[in-house]
Amino acid sequence: MKFEKFLQMQPYSLEKKEKEEILTERLIELTEMHRVNCLEYANMLRSIDYDRKEIRSYKDLPFLPVRLFKELSLKSIPQKEVVKTMTSSGTSGQAVSKIYLDKITSLNQQKTMVKIVSSFTGSSRMPMIILDCPSVIKNRQMFSARGAGILGFSIFGAKKIYAFDDDMKLDVDELRKFLNQYRGQTIFMFGFTFMVWQHFYKELLRLKNEGITFDFSNGVLIHGGGWKKLISEAVSPEEYHNRLKDVCGLDNIHDYYGMVEQTGCIYMQCECGHLHASIFSDVIMRRPEDFSECEIGEKGIIQVVSTIPESYPGHSLITEDEGILLGEDDCLCGRKGKYFKITGRLKDAEIRGCSDTYATKFI
Amino acid sequence: MQQNSYNEILNKLIFLVGDVETIAAMGSLKTNQPFDKEIVEYLNDVSRILMKNPASRAYPDVITLAFWMRKGSVEKIRDKFYRDDGNVHLGRGLAFHIAPSNVPVNYAYSMITGLLTGNANIVRIPSKDFPQITIINKAIEQGFKTHPEVKPYICLVRYEKDFEINDYLSSVADVRVIWGGDKTIAEIRKSSLQPRSGEITFADRFSLAVINSDYYLGLDNVDHVAENFYNDTYMTDQNACTSPRLVVWTGNKKAEAKKVFWSTLHKFVRKKYIFRPIQGINKMTSAFLFAVEEPNAKIEPHEDNYIIRIRVPDLKDGLMEYKDNSGYFFEYDCDDILELREICNSKQCQTIGYIGNAEEILPLVRSGIKGIDRIVPVGKTMDFEFIWDGYNLYERLTRIVKVN
Numbered sequence: 001m002k003f004e005k006f007l008q009m010q011p012y013s014l015e016k017k018e019k020e021e022i023l024t025e026r027l028i029e030l031t032e033m034h035r036v037n038c039l040e041y042a043n044m045l046r047s048i049d050y051d052r053k054e055i056r057s058y059k060d061l062p063f064l065p066v067r068l069f070k071e072l073s074l075k076s077i078p079q080k081e082v083v084k085t086m087t088s089s090g091t092s093g094q095a096v097s098k099i100y101l102d103k104i105t106s107l108n109q110q111k112t113m114v115k116i117v118s119s120f121t122g123s124s125r126m127p128m129i130i131l132d133c134p135s136v137i138k139n140r141q142m143f144s145a146r147g148a149g150i151l152g153f154s155i156f157g158a159k160k161i162y163a164f165d166d167d168m169k170l171d172v173d174e175l176r177k178f179l180n181q182y183r184g185q186t187i188f189m190f191g192f193t194f195m196v197w198q199h200f201y202k203e204l205l206r207l208k209n210e211g212i213t214f215d216f217s218n219g220v221l222i223h224g225g226g227w228k229k230l231i232s233e234a235v236s237p238e239e240y241h242n243r244l245k246d247v248c249g250l251d252n253i254h255d256y257y258g259m260v261e262q263t264g265c266i267y268m269q270c271e272c273g274h275l276h277a278s279i280f281s282d283v284i285m286r287r288p289e290d291f292s293e294c295e296i297g298e299k300g301i302i303q304v305v306s307t308i309p310e311s312y313p314g315h316s317l318i319t320e321d322e323g324i325l326l327g328e329d330d331c332l333c334g335r336k337g338k339y340f341k342i343t344g345r346l347k348d349a350e351i352r353g354c355s356d357t358y359a360t361k362f363i
Numbered sequence: 364m365q366q367n368s369y370n371e372i373l374n375k376l377i378f379l380v381g382d383v384e385t386i387a388a389m390g391s392l393k394t395n396q397p398f399d400k401e402i403v404e405y406l407n408d409v410s411r412i413l414m415k416n417p418a419s420r421a422y423p424d425v426i427t428l429a430f431w432m433r434k435g436s437v438e439k440i441r442d443k444f445y446r447d448d449g450n451v452h453l454g455r456g457l458a459f460h461i462a463p464s465n466v467p468v469n470y471a472y473s474m475i476t477g478l479l480t481g482n483a484n485i486v487r488i489p490s491k492d493f494p495q496i497t498i499i500n501k502a503i504e505q506g507f508k509t510h511p512e513v514k515p516y517i518c519l520v521r522y523e524k525d526f527e528i529n530d531y532l533s534s535v536a537d538v539r540v541i542w543g544g545d546k547t548i549a550e551i552r553k554s555s556l557q558p559r560s561g562e563i564t565f566a567d568r569f570s571l572a573v574i575n576s577d578y579y580l581g582l583d584n585v586d587h588v589a590e591n592f593y594n595d596t597y598m599t600d601q602n603a604c605t606s607p608r609l610v611v612w613t614g615n616k617k618a619e620a621k622k623v624f625w626s627t628l629h630k631f632v633r634k635k636y637i638f639r640p641i642q643g644i645n646k647m648t649s650a651f652l653f654a655v656e657e658p659n660a661k662i663e664p665h666e667d668n669y670i671i672r673i674r675v676p677d678l679k680d681g682l683m684e685y686k687d688n689s690g691y692f693f694e695y696d697c698d699d700i701l702e703l704r705e706i707c708n709s710k711q712c713q714t715i716g717y718i719g720n721a722e723e724i725l726p727l728v729r730s731g732i733k734g735i736d737r738i739v740p741v742g743k744t745m746d747f748e749f750i751w752d753g754y755n756l757y758e759r760l761t762r763i764v765k766v767n
Contacts (some may be wrong), residue, residue, distance in 0.1 A: 040655045047654030047662045047673075065648040072655060288640035290667035301640060318644060346641040351688055352465050352600045 001026045003108050006307055011116050011278040012335035016328055019279055019337060020057055026307045027058040027315055034313035037076035041313040059284055059293060063303050063316040066097065066261050075100040077311045088145050088260045099260055102311040109264030109308055112280050113152055120254060120268055121156060121220055127182040128157025129175070129219075131191025131200050133164045145260040146192065146225075152263065153190040153222065163191075163200065170203040172212070179214065187218050192225035193255065196244075197235065204247045217249035224256040224266070228345065237273065257342055261314045262306040267340075272332050274339035281306040283340055285325050286318065299324050299343055320346045372531045379488065379500050381518030386485060390535060392515055394454045395481035397761055398441040402478050405510035407434040412502040422495050424468045431747065432475055440479070444749055444757040451764040454481025455561065456537035458760060461551055462486060463543035466599065467493035472747045473540055474517065480760035483516045485532055490521055529554040536560055538760060563759050565604070565752050568713035569683045572607035572741055573700075575719030576620030588718060589627040591742025595716055597636045598745075602688040604752075605714045605737075605744040609682070609693040610672075611703060613723065617696050625670060632669045632690065642689045643668030649687035656685065663694070678706040700727045708732045713752060716741040 001022065014022070032052065034041045041064075050062055068074065075082070081102045088097040101109070130150055137147040154160060161178050165171055179187070191200065204214060221244070230240070237255065244250045257275050258266035265281035277283050284293055285300030294300035302323045309315045323342045331339045373383045395402060413419050413429035420426070430436065445452070458477040462470030470488045477484040488496060500519060507514045522528050533539055533554040538561045541548050545567045556562060572592070582588060596606045612621060650662050650673055663672040672692045675682065682693060683706075697703065700723060706712065707727060712734025715724055718741050728735055736753035739746070749756045 043658045044651045044654050046658065047650070047660050049661070049664075064651065065644050067644070067648050068651055071648070071652055288643050289638055289669065291643065301644070318647070320641065320644060322640070346644070347639070348641060350465075351602050 001029060003307060006280055007111055007115065009279055011119050011280065012276060012337055014279050015336050023282060023305065023307065024058040027061055027305055028052060028055055030307070030309065030315040031061055033310065034076045034315070038074060038313050040072055040074055041076070058305055061316050063318045064313065066259070066317050066319050069097040069099060069261055069314065070095040073098055075312045077102045081311070086145070086148050086260050086263065097261055099314065100312050105309055105311040110152065110155065112264040112308060113266065114155060116266060116268060116278050116280070117153070117156060117222065121188060125156060125158040126186050126188040127178070128154065128160045128188040128190065129163050129178065130154070130160060131163045131189060131196050133166045133168055134162045135166045148260065148263060149192070149224065150190065156188050168199045170199060172207070175214065185218065186220060187216065189219050189221040191223050193223045193227060194225060194229040196221070196223050197230060197240065201244055201247060208247055214248045217251065219250045220252040221250055222254050222256060224258055259319065261317055262304055262309070264308050265306040270331060270333040270335060270339070274326055274331055274333070275341060276331065276335050277338045279337065280308065283323070283325070283338060285323055285340070294325060296325050296327055301346065322346060369531070372527050375522060375525060375528060377521040379519040379521065380503055385515060385518045388515055389457050389483045389485070389518070392483050394456050397452050397454065397480050397757065398437070398445055399481060401510060401512055403434055403437050405506050405513045406432045406437060406475060406478070408509055409502045409506040412505050413499070416498060416502065418498050422498070425495050425498055428468050428471055428499070437479065440749055450766050452761050453764060455760055455762050456482060457535055458482040458484050458538045458540060459532045459536035460484060460486040460540040461542060461547065462488050464489045464491065466603065467495040468499065469542060471499050473542065474519070476749065476756050477540070477760060478516060480757060482538070482760060485518045485520065488519050488521060490523070526553065538562065541565065561759060563754055563756070568604035568711050568752070569608050569686060570605050570714035570716065570744065571609040571611060572716040573611045573613060573719065573724055574620065574624065574717070575723060576612055576614035576616040578614065578719040579620045579624060580616055585623055585627045586631070588741065589631045592628055593631050593635065595741055595744040597632055597690060600689045601691065603745060607716050607744070608686045609695065611695050611697045613697050613700065613719070625672065629670055636669065636690070638669060646671040646687055646689065646691045649685060649691060653685040678703060680705050680709055682706060683709070683711065700724060701730060703727055704730060704732060707734045709734045713737065714739060714744050716744040
């Protein structure tokens, strides 16, 4: 099944049964394709005696731990066809995921994202404020997740400005000019959850206390990247939304869940506050002890499948995130498919034993 | 000036037993003969205190320790190691021990070994607050009431990464005992010892089990075997140097024995082991990384993530670079014990736990290999002895005054 077929459908139009059928067909094909084209992947499948004939549903397909993309260079294309190598944003010294893209996969990521996002924002391009600094995308050779996110979402912007300078300071004058120029139009805003809070919200709050206010009631904000850093500040998603609304009138706010290993297939937050799986991908919550599928309402480790990846074997992955499936096909927002929430990341196990597990802390 | 800085250094220590004065006085302390009567009586008292304390009951490792240090057991050790050869045997003087950070009771074994061989002991104990440490230290203190003469010989401290302290304690030590892995050893070795001082290092090691399938299937109580194997592995998250990472099957009924062995163990693990969510993913990652390297490896089907087994087609040096813990086993069908030569020739190879007959394994050792320091029954791999990791601790911690 060609990926184009997915692009012809509305992103939240399929009910459970139909979606399972097309996902199963496409994902079995991708599994086969990567088995043939990626030696490492083939070896993994062989080690578990993978047999295509035993697969009844995409839920039966093997999944790879995302960490493998940090340990190995997994690709299903010759090096010369690599047009982009994306990396996860890791702090220095940490291993980063390396994701190899060819022209098709890269293009399909972009098309998918357009389909998903424009179903929320409308299809026309809008004036765009990037809530980040310009230097993030300077190095085009290695795409960090942050840079890739910005570039990915930039296709929705007609005229674009960066809200921060390279010291992450809000550029008040430019912002004012921009808002005046596009008064009355919908303004598209994009940034990373924590940075929006730290460098946008907090600065607006400070300015407001000085009597300087901004009106972003025409804005639509999409933000992602996770809540880890905000948990330490005890900011809940509800409070995040409410405080932003209070400070500048911004009310159209969508969080999203996504990862560099499956770029394109993002999970957008709807008006009811739920993350949604589109027809291009799916989530399966799994029990840690045996990887069996969780019930609705039961917390589990998140497996993600994506119909996009053709250049690397990343179409079925188990993440280190935990989440809860909230329901399927029946969200009050009207979108079909699964909806869920993220509850956090798996903790490292503190392992006993007399090896050097904690040497660095101990010495 | 010198005096000042010395005080400053000692003041950085957190004392759990003893104090700055204890350390300052240790240099001029009388060195004991091994198995000194007072010391043996003192340890017997501490053992009794531990046994009597209801809090100990929750910790089998504390009970095992108490059992090991009681008089009857110590006398057996003495009979094995002490020889009245006309010479005078003495402790080396001051022993500085660095205990592993994540095994609760190991520090006590190290300290008691130092005491029994006649030494004064400064022990850096785990920074983590294990309840076992509180229980044991209380008993150590309580024992001083009836044996005040032992008090100057024990000092238990905690400190964060600190070269100055390492330097100082190493400079006064007559023997240094470092537990806990290659990185720790490398760090501590940056602090030099006196020319005559000795050192015992317990480096990163790996261990394996050899199970004779015919012998195993002939046993009455396979549940007991499962419990023993559990204690050797899961009890320490399979991450002690003594925990088998590889299970080698010998004999004629391998397939049948495996089935019984793993399913019995599985029941036990499900009941006892506290599984942490990340462990399934960790083990899966390790298994796939190995499968990439070794195309003929097979990850055995598993109904859950408690036990992950990887069948390996041959035993090559380097296999252990792919080891993992918390219930992750390589498995190998062996027809000739000498097939283990390559992997056991690694100097990292420490313990073979066996089910069957130790004789079966001896040809491997006699073939002249560089690894393997212990061959002990499954269930006993963690049992501490004065011969440990290939060292005779009695010899290393004493000196002999030759009398002609």
